Amino acid sequence: MPHFEVVIVGAGPAGSIAAHTLAKNNISCAILERRKSPGFPVCCGEAVSEASLKAAGIFHGSYVDKKIPGFRIFFPNGKYMTVNSPGCLINREKFDRYIFDLAAEKGAKPFLKHRVLSAKRNAGGFEVATDNSNFTCKYLVGADGPESLIDTLFFNNGRKLVDAVQYKLPKTAYKYDSNGYIDFYYDASSSRYMWVFEKSKEINAGGCVADKELLRRFIKKQFGVEESGHAGFCRGKIPAAGIKDKIFDNNVFLVGDAAGLVNPVTLAGIYSALLSGKICAYCIFGEVKLGKANSPGVYEKVINKQPFASPDLKYLASRCFDLPQEVLLFLGEYFDSNDYRHKDFTKFLRLALKYPAVLADIKPLFKLRKLLKSGADKMW
Ligand SMILES: Cc1cc2nc3c(=O)[nH]c(=O)nc-3n(C[C@H](O)[C@H](O)[C@H](O)COP(=O)(O)OP(=O)(O)OC[C@H]3O[C@@H](n4cnc5c(N)ncnc54)[C@H](O)[C@@H]3O)c2cc1C
Numbered sequence: 113m114p115h116f117e118v119v120i121v122g123a124g125p126a127g128s129i130a131a132h133t134l135a136k137n138n139i140s141c142a143i144l145e146r147r148k149s150p151g152f153p154v155c156c157g158e159a160v161s162e163a164s165l166k167a168a169g170i171f172h173g174s175y176v177d178k179k180i181p182g183f184r185i186f187f188p189n190g191k192y193m194t195v196n197s198p199g200c201l202i203n204r205e206k207f208d209r210y211i212f213d214l215a216a217e218k219g220a221k222p223f224l225k226h227r228v229l230s231a232k233r234n235a236g237g238f239e240v241a242t243d244n245s246n247f248t249c250k251y252l253v254g255a256d257g258p259e260s261l262i263d264t265l266f267f268n269n270g271r272k273l274v275d276a277v278q279y280k281l282p283k284t285a286y287k288y289d290s291n292g293y294i295d296f297y298y299d300a301s302s303s304r305y306m307w308v309f310e311k312s313k314e315i316n317a318g319g320c321v322a323d324k325e326l327l328r329r330f331i332k333k334q335f336g337v338e339e340s341g342h343a344g345f346c347r348g349k350i351p352a353a354g355i356k357d358k359i360f361d362n363n364v365f366l367v368g369d370a371a372g373l374v375n376p377v378t379l380a381g382i383y384s385a386l387l388s389g390k391i392c393a394y395c396i397f398g399e400v401k402l403g404k405a406n407s408p409g410v411y412e413k414v415i416n417k418q419p420f421a422s423p424d425l426k427y428l429a430s431r432c433f434d435l436p437q438e439v440l441l442f443l444g445e446y447f448d449s450n451d452y453r454h455k456d457f458t459k460f461l462r463l464a465l466k467y468p469a470v471l472a473d474i475k476p477l478f479k480l481r482k483l484l485k486s487g488a489d490k491m492w
Contacts, residue, residue: 116142116221118396119240119249121228121262123150126368126385127255128211129168133393135218139400142249143212143220144242146227151208155346156382157278157309157316159183159294161199163489164383168390170214175206177311182488186297187444188437194293194451197488201294201311228256231265237363251396251408253365255389258349260370266361269372272353274304274379277327278318280344286335288315297334298440301326304352304379304433308334314343320350320379350379354429355421360412365392375420376429377480380492384420391415419490424479431476442467443477452484 118134120127123145131143158177165171182196216222226242233239237250254262263269290310297306299319306319306327317334319327324345331339356372359365367373368385375384391414398407415421442463447454464470470477484491 113239113246113248114142115248116140117249117400118142118251118253119144119238119247120253120255121231121240122255122257122368122370123147123208123212123222123224124255124257124368124385125208125211125382126370126373126389127253128208128215128389129170129386130253130255130367130389130393131215131220132211132218133390134396135215135220137393137397137401138219139393139397141220142223142247143215144223144226144228144240144247146225148225149205149209150212150224151205153346154204154344155276155278155348156204157294157307157318158202158204158311159199159309159380159492160202160382161197161489161492163198164386164492165200168383168386170211170386172210175202175204175210177201177203180294181292182294183492184293184295186295187440188298188300189441189444191444191448192295193443193447193454194449195484195488196451197484197492199294199489199492201309201316228261231262251363251365253367253392254370255367255385256370258351258369260366262364263356263366263370266364267356267358267366269356269358271351273349274320274352275322275347276318276320276350276379277322277324277347278316278345279327279331279339279342281315281317281331281335281339282341282343283310283314285341286315286317286337288335297330298435299330301330306330350374350381352376352379352429354426355415358412359415360408363408365395365408365411367392371415373415373420375491376425377432377483378492383490383492384418387418387420388415391418419487422483424483428476428480428483431473432480435473435476436469438467438469439473439477442470452481 304320373384374381
C-alpha cells in the first residue's frame with residue numbers, strides 16, 4: 113500500500129494549494145480526486161477579489177477572464193449600492209487546473225478518478241480506501257467540499273447548506289449592462305441573493321434557490337426574455353453557517369468548504385479555501401520540518417483569527433438577509449448608485465422619517481459598513 117506523509121482528499125482550490133505548499137517544502141503528499149479532471153464540471157459564479165489571490169500567492173493572468181472594479185448590491189426598487197473592491201472573473205476550470213498542475217510540478221502525487229470511500233485511524237496514522245486503491249499516511253486533510261466525507265467520518269459537525277443554481281447565458285442572446293461590475297440582487301424568491309456576473313463571452317446568472325424555475329423567473333425579470341438556450345447549467349451547495357465547530361483533531365484537518373469556511377454574508381469561498389489550505393500545510397510543515405510537535409494543533413486557532421471566521425459575519429448573516437422590505441427600499445433610495453461610504457446626513461434623516469423601520473435595523477447596517485471599510489477585499 114503506498115504511504116505518504118500527507119493524504120489530501122479533494123482537488124479543489126483548498127486541496128490543491130495545500131498539496132502545492134507541502135510539495136514545495138519537500139513533504140510527500142498524495143491528492144485524491146474523484147473526478148476525471150480537477151475543476152470540471154464548473155459550478156461557481158467565478159468571482160474572486162484580487163487581494164485574496166495575492167494573499168494566497170497565486171495571482172496569475174492565465175485563468176483571468178476579465179478584471180472588475182467591484183460589486184453592486186441591487187435593492188427591490190431597482191436602485192443599488194456600489195462596493196469598489198477590485199477583483200476578477202475567472203475561468204474556474206482553468207483556475208483549479210492551474211493550482212493542481214503547480215502542485216504536481218512541485219512533486220505532489222495526483223490520483224484522479226479516485227473516490228475516497230472510507231478512512232480510519234491505524235497505528236501509524238490513517239488508512240484511506242478509494243474505489244481504485246488504498247493509501248496510508250500520517251496526516252489526513254479533508255478538502256472534499258461542502259458534503260465532506262472526512263467531516264462525517266471524523267467530526268460529524270453536521271451541515272447547513274444553501275442550494276444554488278446557475279445558468280451560463282451566451283452574450284449573443286442576452287443583453288446586460290453591468291458597467292464592468294458584478295451584481296447581487298435582493299430578490300424575494302431567495303433566502304440569500306441572486307446574481308448576474310457578466311463575463312467576456314457569457315453571463316453567469318444564478319441564485320441561492322433550489323428550484324431552477326425561480327431562477328428562470330429572475331432571468332425573465334432581468335433580461336426581459338425567457339431563458340431559452342444556455343451554455344451550461346449547474347446545481348451546487350454552499351455551506352452557509354460559517355466555520356464548523358471542530359476542524360482539527362489529532363492530525364485530521366478540514367479545509368475550505370469541508371470546514372464550512374465560506375464567508376457567511378457574501379457566500380464566497382475561494383479565498384478562504386486557498387488560505388485555509390495554505391495554513392493547514394504550514395501547520396504540518398511546522399511539525400515535519402521544524403520538529404514543533406504542537407504545530408498541527410494550532411490550526412484551528414489560526415483559522416479562527418481569519419476575517420472569514422469572524423463572529424461578526426455570523427451575526428450579520430443572521431440579520432442582513434431578512435431585512436424588512438421598507439429597509440431595503442430605504443437603502444436603495446439612500447445610496448442611489450453611490451459607494452457604500454456615501455454620507456449625506458440630511459438625506460438619511462429625511463428617508464428615516466419616510467421609512468422609520470430602518471432605525472430598528474441600524475446596528476447590522478453600521479456593522480456591515482464597518483466590515484466593508486476595514487477590508488471589502490477580504491469579504492470575497
Ligand atoms: C453555484 C455556486 C457559485 C459560487 N460562486 C462563487 C464565487 O463566485 N466566488 C467564490 O469565492 N465562491 C463561490 N462559490 C463557492 C466556491 O465554489 C467554494 O467555496 C470553493 O469551491 C471551495 O473550494 P474547496 O476546495 O473547499 O471545495 P471544492 O471546490 O468543492 O472541491 C472539493 C473537491 O473534492 C472532491 N471530492 C469530494 N468528495 C470526494 C471524495 N469522497 N473522494 C475524492 N474526491 C472528492 C470534489 O470532486 C472536488 O473536486 C460558489 C459555489 C456555488 C455552488
